[in-house]
Amino acid sequence: GQWPRGALRLAYEIIDAAKPVSTLLAPVIDRLAGACLTLIYRPDITPGTAYSPPARLLSRLCPLPSPGWLAISKSHLTVPLQVEYLATIAEMSRGHFVRQFSLATGTAPSDYVLARRIDRIERLLLATDMSVSVITAATSFADANYLAKAFRRKRSMAPLVFRTSQRLAVGA
Numbered sequence: 001g002q003w004p005r006g007a008l009r010l011a012y013e014i015i016d017a018a019k020p021v022s023t024l025l026a027p028v029i030d031r032l033a034g035a036c037l038t039l040i041y042r043p044d045i046t047p048g049t050a051y052s053p054p055a056r057l058l059s060r061l062c063p064l065p066s067p068g069w070l071a072i073s074k075s076h077l078t079v080p081l082q083v084e085y086l087a088t089i090a091e092m093s094r095g096h097f098v099r100q101f102s103l104a105t106g107t108a109p110s111d112y113v114l115a116r117r118i119d120r121i122e123r124l125l126l127a128t129d130m131s132v133s134v135i136t137a138a139t140s141f142a143d144a145n146y147l148a149k150a151f152r153r154k155r156s157m158a159p160l161v162f163r164t165s166q167r168l169a170v171g172a
Helices: 005-018 026-041 047-061 068-075 083-089 094-105 109-127 132-138 144-155 159-170
Strands: none
Touching (some): 083 094, 094 109, 109 132, 109 144, 109 159, 132 144, 144 159
């Protein structure tokens, strides 16, 4: 829809007072204008097709501020870690964070965290004699059954079968 005149006037006053946060280069403005024209003259365009060029442009204009979100996702594997929490740390919306994280790592945040937790489970299974229940608590899974299910899905075997087979393979 359209903005009420008062809201639009207020937005202009704020921009005039604060000045633009960044200045776009002419080629960037041309690409944005081209994307707008495509949306205007192609009413049959799907949302995914319409969003793709601006999303690529936005990811170049607003890259992730620092790798801090990645370090936190690695170091906080012992606590429940929600995508919303990581997005807050990165100072982004959830959707933008998921896109940026996926571009940076090649995988979705939840898949990345799950893979790191499975790696940690493997290390704990091989380096300790901890029970699956103790490892469940150490890796922040809801319960041992869910841990075993996730482990089987990623490693095609149960955690204790993995421990036994790997220890036999190295002669421990």
